[in-house]
Every structure is written in C-alpha cells, then in structure tokens.
Amino acid sequence: MTKTLKSTLAALLAALATTAGAQEEIKIGACQPITGRFAFAGGQLNAGLGDSIAWAQEQGIVKGKKLTYFFEDTGYDTEKAVASFKKMMAQQNPAIMYGESTGQGKAIAPELNSKYKVMYGSTSFSSELADPKTHPYSFVSGPTYSDQFGILLQYIAKGAAKGVRPKVAFFYSDTEFGKDPIAFGKKRAAELGIDVVAEVVAKVGAVDVTTEVLNLKKAQPDFVIFQGFVMAPVPEVIRAARDHGLKTTFMSTFWSMDKGIIEKLGEDAEGYMGVNPYGYYYEDTPAMAAMRKYNERVHPAEAKYRPNSYIQGWFTGMVYVEALRRTVAAGKPVTGDNLMAALATIKDWDTGGVTGKVTFVNNKAGVGRVYRANVAKGIFEPASDWIYVK
C-alpha cells in the first residue's frame, strides 16, 4: 500500500514538475457582479470572459503560456469590489484584472497607477476610464457611451433628407451611467446639424412615465435616444408614446439592445433601434460560429442563445489574449506597461465578426453597428454596416 502510494505521489510530482516547467502560467483575475443589481449581466459577463480565455487556451493563441482565469463575486458593491481586487492581487498576483463597474475603476485608479500596474478591463463603457492620462492601465472594451451616441447621431445625420435638420431627444437616467454621454451628445449633434429638442430625465425603473412622455409629445422629436437604463422604463415610455400617437423612432445604447427587450415590447418593438458594439450570437460570422460550437460542447444547456453581455465578456477576453499574444511574440515580459503598449498597437484587427475592425485609440475601440428590431423573428438585424468613430 505504502509502496503504491509512494509511487503514485512520485508520479504526480513528476507530472506537476513537467507541466510547470513546460508552460509559464499567466493569471487573469476578475471581480464580477454576479449578484446584486447588475446580476442580469454579471453571470453572462463572467461566462463570456472565462469561456473566451479557455477557448484561446485550447487554440494555443498565446504560445507557450498557460492562461488561467479566476473570479470572485462582488455583488455590485464598490467597496467589496475594491477589497476583492486587493485580495486577488495579493494572493494570486495576476497580470490582468477585470472590474465590475465604473465606480470600481475610479476607486482603484490611484493604486492601479502607482502600485499594482496591471492591465485593467471592465464592464464599464464610461468615457472617464478611457482617458490614458488619468487611467493609463485601464481600457474600455469597445466604444464608450459617448462613442455610441456618436455612432447613432452619425447614422441619423446620414439618413436625413437634404436640408432637413433631424430632431432628437435625449431620454436619460439621473445616474452616472445616464449622464455620461449627454454633454458630448449635444456637442456632436450640433456639429452634425441635428437639433436636440428635448432632454428628459427619469428614474431607473420608473413606472409612471406620463409626464415624461407628454414632454416628448410637446417636442415631437424624430428620434429619442435612451441612455442609462437597461429595461424599465424603456418599454413603458415606448408603449405610452405609441398610445399618444407619437411617430418617433426610439433608440438605445448597448445595455438596452438585447433581444429580451423585443420580447418585452411585443408589437411595440416595431422600429426600435440602437447601437451595439458587438455582433449578435446568432449571426452568421466565423467568430460567432466558433463561439456557438464552443458553447455546444462545453455548456450544452445554454448553447442556444447567449445575451450581449456574454459577447462583451468574450470580446474583452479576446482583447486580453491579443495584447498577451503581441507582448509574448515581441519577447517582452508580461507586465501592465507592456500589455498596454501592445494594446495601443492593435490596428484594423479582424475579430471575425465579434465586432468590426478593431483599432485601439485612447484605450478604447470606437466601433459599433446600428441594429433594428425584427418583431416577427424576435431578433435584431443590422441597419447599417460597422460605423467607426474616434
């Protein structure tokens, strides 16, 4: 018995030693909002990011390195998230981190810049986190909210008849998430010859939106752009607007562009549009096909549909892996500074349809596409090609 035990142990140790010797491990840690207010997306973000890294590992994209992903639930609480960030940094010393919110990004910034110096991606599309001066180690995995507004406004301006100034209303929540792109949106609209005829502020989750809808009715905008909501009160506003006979086109940014909103709106989803930085899971592109295939093999129960937040997580994972690949290929050590330098070299990168051609400028990628709801099929379909903004 002892003899077998000994030999087994020896074999195990030998196996361990060889694997450790063969591949250097690169750790990627994440603070994920799996519970709490952001739970609707947290689980999917986590799955997407984890799967993306596991998939890249299978494909052997980063040569000679073993990628390990680990995460903690933060409950969408900035303090818990910062605590969890510090814990992971102390215990695992990862090369790359992922954060749960804009708040966390701001809270850890001083120490991220002076002490930890790791590459930091997050759920956030806040323009503040895409400022290389104040946040040299963080990046936004896609366009910021301002960029998303820019894409929508560009689309509106392009579609307008000659000599007609389109009328747009901004409908946003009284939160950081809601107000983030408003100032830029107004500036950009003026540049493009679009009139912002109304700004309506409502609470997240508001039920009675009569006043707000009457304000819209008074302004009679051609387009209403929502910002800072996920679900309610977007369906309520659209429904009430239709009851009041408004012919406006309603648009949203990323978080209100999952197909769940079409199910919620039913008939009223007709004409609903918005910008999505990424493609949809069901699209016929090589990257999405690979993603579906991976899911069928690894998560058969959830392989039928994955929401946008999953794609966001997946894309963030792709960016991590690409930055790692470039750093390792250049023979440089894997540090935050080198990874961020590698990120800045990403130019016209073909993602195979997860999104358009990716170019990182100012730690963000200004690309997105306008989609329109197809009520009969219950899905979003492209209304434009990929639109690029700076």
Place this chain on the structure above:
Amino acid sequence: MLIGNFKERYADDEALFRTPASRAGLWVLLAAALAFPFLAGDYLLYLANLVGIFTIAALGLNILTGYTGQISLGHAGFAGVGAYATAIAATRLGLPFWAAVPAGGLAACLAGAVVGMPSLRIKGLYLAIATLAAQVIFEWVFNNWTSVTGGIRGLNVEPASLFGFAFDTDRRTYFLVLGAATLLAFGAANLFRTRIGRAFIAVRDRDISAELMGIDLFRTKILSFMISSTYAGLAGGLWVYFAKVVTPESFPLSLSIQFLAMIIVGGLGSIKGTLFGAVFVTLVPEGLRAVVQSATTFAPDAMSWLAPMKDILFGAMIVGFLVFEPHGLAELWNRVRRFFWLWPFPK
C-alpha cells in the same frame, strides 16, 4: 476567576473601566491593533480601514439612536456632507488633511443641526421619514450641484500627508483611521459620564420625564444630532482620504441602513457593541464570500445559485441574533464574560 470587585469611592463606580481586567484587555486590544498592520496584507488592511471608518460613523449613529432614542435614516447623507466638505476644503481651499477632516465634521455638524430641528415635534417612525428625506436631498445635491460637488464624476483628492509623511497606502492610512477611531470611541464613552450624555439617556428613556427634570428637550436633541453628525462627517472625511475619490454613489441610502444594522446587531447604546457591529456587518459577508468561493472550486457552475446564498445566510444570521439576543453582540459578549467570571464553578 473574579472573586470580588469592591469599590470604595463613587468615582470608582463611574470609572470608564471598572476592573483591572477590562483595562488590561483594552491594552491588549490596542497592542494587537498596533501590531496588525505589520502582519496583515493589503486585503485585510483595506477591510480594517473600512471597519475603522464604519465604526466612527456607527458610533455617531449610536449616540443619536442608541443613547438619545432618535432614529435616523440619513446618517450616510451626513457622512457624505462631511466627505464632500473635506474634499472641497482639500482641493479648492488647499487645506491640509488635519484641517480638512475637521472641516468636514463641522459641515456635517451644521447639517445635523438643521435636519435635527423637526425632532422636537416628530418622533419615532415620523422622524425616520424626515431623516430619510434629508438623505434623499443630500444625495440629490451631491448629484446635481455640479459646480461644487463635481456632479456624477465626484472629486479626486490627493493622499493625506503630515510633515512630509504621505498616508498613501492602506497600511499608512490604517494608523490615521486607528488613531481617529480610538480617540472618538473614548470621546463617546466619556460623553456618557457627563451631564449632557446623561441628558441624552434621560430623553431616550422618557422624554416627558426628562423635561420635567429640567432638561431642555430641544437643545438636547439638537445637540445629539450635532454630535452624531459630526462623527458621521469625520468618518466621511477619513473616507475621502482612504478612497481618494468621492462620488454621489459613495453614500447611498443602503449605507444608512447598513449603519442602522451595525448598531442594532452590535447593541444599541453600547460603545463596544458599535465596534462589534461594524466588524460583524463588514467582515461576515466577506467571510461568507470566501466560503462560497472555495466551494466553487469543487463545483464551478454552482456560482449562480451559491452566490445569492451568502446574502440569505447573512440575513438569517441577523434575524437569528435579534431573536436570540435582542440586545446585540455586546450583550452576548457580556454573557460570555459573566460565565467566565465564576468558571469553573456553577452560578
């Protein structure tokens, strides 16, 4: 085993520490607190700072709610006022931290005086609603008075420094927080050995009788509000130097409720209970998270249903405490202590 605790003077009865053992215990605790930063890592130090700051704020709330009997749902709002005042004093006026933090306390004190005004006419749940309104108003102001508060983006603050020594890491900030928390805890404990403190307790126990005994109700209640919100403001000020950023989302209503949870779980009208409560409410969810986290290494897909379990478990623990020990952790501690006084002999 404690055989006897004889007192020969009235002053002994009113002493802060009535037995040599409790004094020795405090020295041990203080020594442990001083040794802690040299042993703990970043993560534990971060949590310790959080506990320290929450303790200060919760002490304030305990003075108001536990000792004076005035319930408040606006405590996080006061902490926010202190935090913003500190941040503004530090960034706009260029004050050093030792002036900016007290400035935060002062601003919160004034805010407390105003919000406390209605307490003469309204009590209990009605006062809770009035202070809730204050919380909402504060949050709105933080959000919308952009020229002063920086709006949704908030204000960034440089680390505190004293004679060229920068409190820029969690380890260094810890000493700042520990010093402030110790001083303020002693201040609170001593407060209830003075006429003012006893007046607070009299008002809590029966306000009409207190008034009959010659206590000016209005003055006492306002004073309690002012002291309480000063504590909150100082906690907010320290928070600014700890987090180095303040945003409107830093001081939500849920934090006010968390403060209430701390003093209820810890023990209303108890200084050490406040510390217990702050430790419990901050650390137990972290502990539960660690347990859940380790469970997921065996079942990675279990996270989706295991993660919410910790909230349920935490809630159940609070309910359990309230059912089995309504006087909070402080009373639990006292019971344990009494048991060991006579141990190993039965009572």
